[in-house]
């Protein structure tokens with residue numbers, strides 16, 4: 001690929017991220033996130049920095065994290081004032097942001113390149129638990145009391161493993177509150193369309209374990225700082241990450257280091273047989289190569305027990321050309337449209353019962369879980 005083609009590809013990725021996180025109807029608090037990614041697309045120095053990052057390291061996202069990390073460390077004035085910190089609320093955005101960012105990038109280009117070379121983009125978005133809980137409502141509809149063994153694939157720091165320790169506020173035609181009313185983590189999600197089967201209580205989680213090639217220890221200050229930098233600069237995301245970090249540190253859950261395709265069978269074999277096995281993947285399978293996704297799907301019926309796989313991932317290939325579900329499920333046209341417009345989570349449920357596999361795409365989700373759109377079941381012909 002020529003350097004110009006690389007720049008064009010990275011530019012398109014940055015614009016797709018801006019459009020996915022902050023579409024025209026997004027809450028205004030997402031405007032800074034969109035502006036940051038549009039600046040990466042438009043500014044020569046930022047685009048060169050992003051284009052120098054290998055494509056599998058998610059160039060615009062990794063660069064955004066490097067900018068946030070360095071800005072938190074150096075506190076440059078006025079750039080640092082634009083970024084929210086826990087409890088700060090969303091600082092106002094004005095025409096000064098772009099020039100401040102451009103000046104910062106020029107002054108610190110070498111340091112930003114070094115940060116990108118030394119780190120991977122590791123965003124852990126606890127808000128996606130609200131998407132997963134909606135599917136759990138679907139999963140447990142017939143047997144609400146059956147305890148669950150939760151396996152979070154690509155768990156990062158393990159925020160998704162604590163989904164029974166959060167409180168949830170779904171706002172739509174009706175508002176629904178679920179979960180621990182005393183939790184410091186309050187996840188708010190707007191129901192944009194449809195009627196997701198939000199459960200009235202969070203199912204009991206009898207066992208939980210996370211798998212990650214690089215599990216992250218939130219007791220390490222450097223890890224916490226880098227993960228905080230990977231969070232989009234939106235006040236709700238920043239606050240819930242800080243609150244969820246405290247929950248995870250109070251309730252450490254087992255994290256297995258390893259490739260999820262290689263380790264999932266062994267991990268599942270050790271979980272209590274009476275539980276319903278629920279595998280969760282949020283923004284993980286989208287990054288696996290095609291053959292690894294196929295290998296994962298093929299091994300599920302061979303695990304020898306009933307299970308559910310809940311996925312919240314954009315269609316593949318990642319980007320506007322995405323057409324296929326990472327779970328190999330039939331894809332409604334609405335999901336194709338949404339992924340064409342910007343990065344969007346496609347919410348799917350795949351079930352294995354007595355070795356038979358079935359499933360359906362259930363909904364669409366904002367990448368930071370600001371909204372959920374539930375799709376109607378296809379009508380039998």
Ligand SMILES: C[S@@+](CC[C@H](N)C(=O)[O-])C[C@H]1O[C@@H](n2cnc3c(N)ncnc32)[C@H](O)[C@@H]1O
Pocket residue numbers: 122123124125126128153154155156157160211212213214258259260261281282283284287288
């Ligand atoms: C974009 S992050 C998503 C983290 C989390 N699931 C969430 O939604 O907040 C992707 C995570 O998957 C992990 N990962 C990527 N490929 C993996 C693999 N083959 N096996 C296990 N973990 C993997 C990465 O290390 C990273 O923590």
